[in-house]
Amino acid sequence: MKRRLRALAAGAAFAAAGAVGTTSAAADALVAGVEASFPPWAYVEDGEYKGIAIDAMRAIAEDQGMEVEFKDLPWPSLIPALAKGRIDLLVTGLNITQERNEVLDFSIPWWENDDEVLVAEDSDLNVVTALCCGATVGAQGGATQFQWLEDNLAANDDVGITLRSYEDYVTAVEDMGAGRLDAVVTSTDTAEDFIAKDRPVKIVGTIQQNQPQALAVEKGDPNEILGKLNAGIMNIYESGQWAEIVKEYSPQSTIRSIPTTMPDYVDAYEEPIPGYSD
Structure with missing residues (x-):
């Protein structure tokens, strides 16, 4: 299977296994966009x-004989960069949505998440008062959490919240600690990670x-890599390597069966699914 390989300017990409920003990318490496916060x-x-x-x-790339270089980009620019072919794939905790399906193709899903309402550890707010009645709530701009808050709460004058957009959740939580936010809404695994790292939140x-x-x-899929990604995901899952990786970084998480729920609207999941059905 051939794909068009994109050379990278020296210093513009990051080594998959090395220090950030110190190694130029190999000419035959896939560029994986990440949000490194x-x-x-x-x-x-x-x-x-x-x-x-x-x-x-990294494990998928090794399993499938691919080379990959990571490139850190702000979250709002990741999807546009991929949609315009400036990077080859997107590697992060990316939620599948109908809107994103219009401009991207997805691998088989490897995770499912809910959203959590975080407040400061010493806060008296509950899930209702944190999301109404004059509360100031933060979420990452362009994230599904921000969109949900905007559509369901901020647009409703009766709810009465002020919604603030952040480039990343680390900054949002820091702002909440400084008293500039009443609550932050983020994914379950990110919320649990903040608590596991002793951030003063609950x-x-x-x-x-x-x-x-x-x-x-x-x-x-102009680079014809979707099948390799799907096959690699299944291989590291079935070998137990996926569970080891998840438990290293999120020991409190439950390992879900892969693939998780495949939304009907995702056309890349139509049979046969590359690297999975075959």
Whole structure:
């Protein structure tokens, strides 16, 4: 299977196994866009990329004989960069939605998530008062949590919240600690990661979403890598490597069966599914 390989300018990409920003990309490497401030899925520690999605992508690449380089981009620019072919795939905790399906193709889903309402550890707010009646609520701009809050709460004058957009959830939680936010709404695994790392926050409620998450490629899969991603996902899952990666970064998480729920509207899931059905 041939694909068009994209050379990268030296210094513009990051080594998959090395220090961030210190190694130029190999000419035959796939460029994987990440948001490196989204624990436990992708983040930087001691100059290296770490996280569930990072280690899983490295394992998939090794399993399928691919080379991959990670490129850190702000969340709002990741999907447009992939849709325009500036990166080859998107590797992070990406929720599958109908809107995103218009411009991206998804791998088989490897995770499902709900959303959690976080408040400061010493806050008296509950799940109702944190999301109404003059509360200021933060979420990541462009994320499904922000969209849900905007559509269901901020647009309703009777609810009365002020919604603030953040580039990443780390900054949002820091702002809440400084008293500039009453609550932050984020995914379950990210909320649990903040608590596991002793951030002074607590969960006061869950918004049931059952959002499937997956890797993504450019619409139409011009590089013909979707089948390899699907096959690699299944191989690391069936070998137990996926469970080891998840437990390393999120020991409190339950390992879900892969694939998780496949939404009917995702055309890349039509039979036969590359790398999965065959």
